[in-house]
Amino acid sequence: MCTGRGAMSEQIKRATISDVALHAGVSRAAVSKVLRGAYGVSGTMKARVEASMVALGYRPSALARGMRGSSFTLGVFVVDLQNTFMSVLIEGIRAEAEVSGYQVFIGEASRGLSQQRQMIEAMLDRKMDGLLLIAPFGTAGDLEEIGRATPTVVLGRHGPGQSYDTVASDDMAGSALIVDHLAALGHRRIAHLKHVGRENNEDGMPQVVRAQGYIDAMVRNGLEPEVDVIEGRWHQAGGQHASELMLQRPHPPTAVHAGTDMAALGVLAGLYEAGISVPGDFSVVGYDNVFAASLPQVALTSVDQSGVEMGSMAARLLVERIQGRREPVSTVVAPSLVVRRTTGPAPAGPTRN
Amino acid sequence: MCTGRGAMSEQIKRATISDVALHAGVSRAAVSKVLRGAYGVSGTMKARVEASMVALGYRPSALARGMRGSSFTLGVFVVDLQNTFMSVLIEGIRAEAEVSGYQVFIGEASRGLSQQRQMIEAMLDRKMDGLLLIAPFGTAGDLEEIGRATPTVVLGRHGPGQSYDTVASDDMAGSALIVDHLAALGHRRIAHLKHVGRENNEDGMPQVVRAQGYIDAMVRNGLEPEVDVIEGRWHQAGGQHASELMLQRPHPPTAVHAGTDMAALGVLAGLYEAGISVPGDFSVVGYDNVFAASLPQVALTSVDQSGVEMGSMAARLLVERIQGRREPVSTVVAPSLVVRRTTGPAPAGPTRN
DNA sequence: GGAAAATTGTAGACTGATCTACGAAAATCC
DNA sequence: GGATTTTCGTAGATCAGTCTACAATTTTCC
Missing domain, CATH: 3.40.50.2300 (Response regulator)
Known part of the structure; x- marks a missing residue:
């Protein structure tokens, strides 16, 4: 595996929770508590553990956390990234997700329903905590099924749904x-x-x-x-x-x-x-x-x-849903007309019809 | 946790590898072998296990697989999704990744180097098998560090790098x-x-x-x-x-x-x-x-x-790197001029100068 | 026909975290 | 001041897979 090129290309192994525990002289469970801000940690221990974390450059594995708890990941499903309106929505989503401590990953599937299903399954396989579907394909029944599997907010389709929230323009x-x-x-x-x-x-x-x-x-x-x-x-x-x-x-x-x-x-x-x-x-x-x-x-x-607001609204609803809300919410955002230069007075023509 | 709304909103639990093993009457290790196509499985057992998988609607957890093996996930880091050229690149990446069995997730960070670092760390925390960085910020040193941590291909920057590959337009x-x-x-x-x-x-x-x-x-x-x-x-x-x-x-x-x-x-x-x-x-x-x-x-x-080619080229290099290549590769793609109507003969003016 | 080699399957350690149950120590109560 | 409660920390099971080591067969070889 290791070529003869010398030691410089060694993979630096990441510090794990055990390394931190060892370094701080406490149990793994204690480190986990500090990580999660859970009950049962003295100020002294907290400080000691945090110092060890910094010293070792420790970052928890989101993968391992996801195995039992949550993965702190939101999946955004997009049908077409070419449409720049998507990226406006995503900007709103990201901003809101950031304050709640979630990472946002985007998955694209432009080629129809089966590819969409595959992408959403991939997100579920990675135990994402919640899904934001932007203008998805499929019947309302398809969406209900997804909503039953994981917290879901659908953007750009009018609700209400039973098992998911919707955010749409009016x-x-x-x-x-x-x-x-x-x-x-x-x-x-x-x-x-x-x-x-x-x-x-x-x-x-x-x-x-x-x-x-x-x-x-x-x-x-x-x-x-x-x-x-x-x-x-x-x-x-x-x-x-x-x-x-x-x-x-x-x-x-x-x-x-x-x-x-x-x-x-x-x-x-x-x-x-x-x-x-x-x-x-x-x-x-x-x-x-x-x-x-x-x-x-x-x-x-x-x-x-107003895509940014729609996006952040959707992310907010999703976080609520992850935190336990079950009643579906259906939101409609008021649009506004931006008059530019492709509209003008009707051409003078035969006045009767 | 469960509200009094009746049983219809029950979460359907996913089938795990143990469920499949039980159903097929074999060990978990055997199912794992079938899953990975590993050596040591008879045709009979393979058929039986696969039948059980279908019967239970089993899908392996990418999260758990990632804990030891690989996560079958590529991370695409993008600075600005508003730029539609990105989505062209991504199309090429996705197409190539699909044939190699990798899922592609996109992470955006439009607000500078620190946000970029956060995003890339988030990808590493999720143990993504490889990273594609499209026009990232940062010094070559920053990129070297990332390349040392995980297989990396950088798009839109001219190489060569020590620990990563590059694909750029000429x-x-x-x-x-x-x-x-x-x-x-x-x-x-x-x-x-x-x-x-x-x-x-x-x-x-x-x-x-x-x-x-x-x-x-x-x-x-x-x-x-x-x-x-x-x-x-x-x-x-x-x-x-x-x-x-x-x-x-x-x-x-x-x-x-x-x-x-x-x-x-x-x-x-x-x-x-x-x-x-x-x-x-x-x-x-x-x-x-x-x-x-x-x-x-x-x-x-x-x-x-020719963004699609650049994208698929980059994905191909990344897969090679994941499979063990260490020598850095630096590719340059030839561009072509598309003449439209914003260029024309120079205006007639003072001929001298 | 017995040794060697290949095939097939299992047990169980391991990945890196979370989380319940529990014991010991400290604080509060009457 | 002993009983009760609260606080603090640990052990160890658990999540859903992978993977090494090994045992039990079966096949091949001479």
Whole structure:
């Protein structure tokens, strides 16, 4: 194993709890008590043990601690790291987890339900104390099962669940903000891109709620006859494809609620290539307020979900759940509209419809 | 602990190796052998044990396995998840790790060296089998120490290291591609944004190599007198600030090698606000070829580092190292230039100079 | 056909912590 | 001042696996 290169590449063995006990002249149990801040330690002993810990550069093995107690680890499950909104959520999670003494590890699974299941099992295999699932695939039943196995908070899906908590943006209100904004600008033919996944288990998924919110708001604005839901996929290519569909209509819409910034960026790309002026001829609204939306060349009007707060809220709920809460909590965070330069007055056209 | 809500919320206990042994009527050691594919198992017993595993829905605890053997976990350390280039690298890592049977967990630490150290210690505490550090902070000495503690591959820093492997883009060649491209377009006053971090331990950091590559290429193109290195930070705000600095010059450059796409996006934002036309009056080149660069509204000319290959290469090296390799390997991946619409012919101006 | 070698399975120590049970010493009570 | 309670510390089981040493077979060899 050890090559003949001399002693410099020796692996330095980590100090264990036994080493500390030996060094301090106490029992392993005593060191463990100091470590956990448990009852039954005198000030003298505590000081002595802590001095030994420092002297030996001791750090407890999270692995071994996890065997009996908790592993002080939270698992964040993410479907797509490319979406920068995820990292905003994660920032909120991390900040909150830090104050509670938990480490956060992120696992990604972009390729569907089976990969997701594998990733979550991997987290359970490592006895993570709690799971944060960001916009996971699967039915509510799948999530219930996970929630029964370990403390779980689901981000980005509307609850309530039986065995897990949820934190979501108020997608109903978000859609209303968008439609009202466009209607106030004089738009009537306002389309909506609805995401349709491969599996059809869409209970509580944002796409369902946003679509419903869109329809409700259209009705409320007296635009029921103009309701126009285009089904597709919420990524850039999906948005680009949708823009082609819209332009092919005999009577194309003048504005679109794209459902997601990624899709909105695709729509903008499609319109750009078709030579349609934004917002002169067409207004586009996204959802998530990702980084790219704020670029001045893009200046996408979008709905902001205050991701950092959602993240820290979720982490807080998770810690509560780890500490024993059983009643499910379902939280909704109010979104806000960020108006930029992809929305403008409806183009002057035939005034009657 | 259990509230009076009935039996439905019972935690289902996981099957352990003992449960499987009991069910199959063999010893725990035998089950362990089957699990590890170790020598000394008859076909009959193997089949029987595997049947029991399936029957009980058994999954080994990665935690317990890690106590003696390996934890089958790779830790990916990331400085900034907002940068979408990271997720491209991670995709490559994950794909390669999967075939070797390792799980990948990502840890982020955006707030400097001490947070980074904490994160890496957390990974060591969990006995991860190997570490992939993406563009970490710290001196080469810090990295050597980590490499001595556990198998380590560093991404995005130029090697070689003693105790760890490196995978980096050939930043020298990348800078040359940029300068040659701009020079061919007739630009002479080509500036470069150099990142300057808080700590000054920049051995092998991309900013150093890219700056040197820029200078070399300028000299090679006979533009030595025009060398113009602007120091700042490689994020959007840094780029925006740099654009102001450049425009304030008595004799402003006509093109910039921004060092990074994030910085380039900031430069573009600054130029946009100043009403400077791109590429009519000014050409901008980034580095990384992130998602936002490909948006048609942005269309940033950039250097592509083929992140997926870099990621899988790094993972491959890490697995080799885990399997016992000691000699450090230092790899450099060739970059390529993606020409889009932020670069164009140099503006016609005073021909002398 | 008996010695040597290979195969197959088990016992039990070990990993590094937690945590219950218990004994000894000190503090409090009446 | 003896009984009771509290405080402080230890022994040793436990978590869920791995892995070495060894015993009991079975196979191979000459």
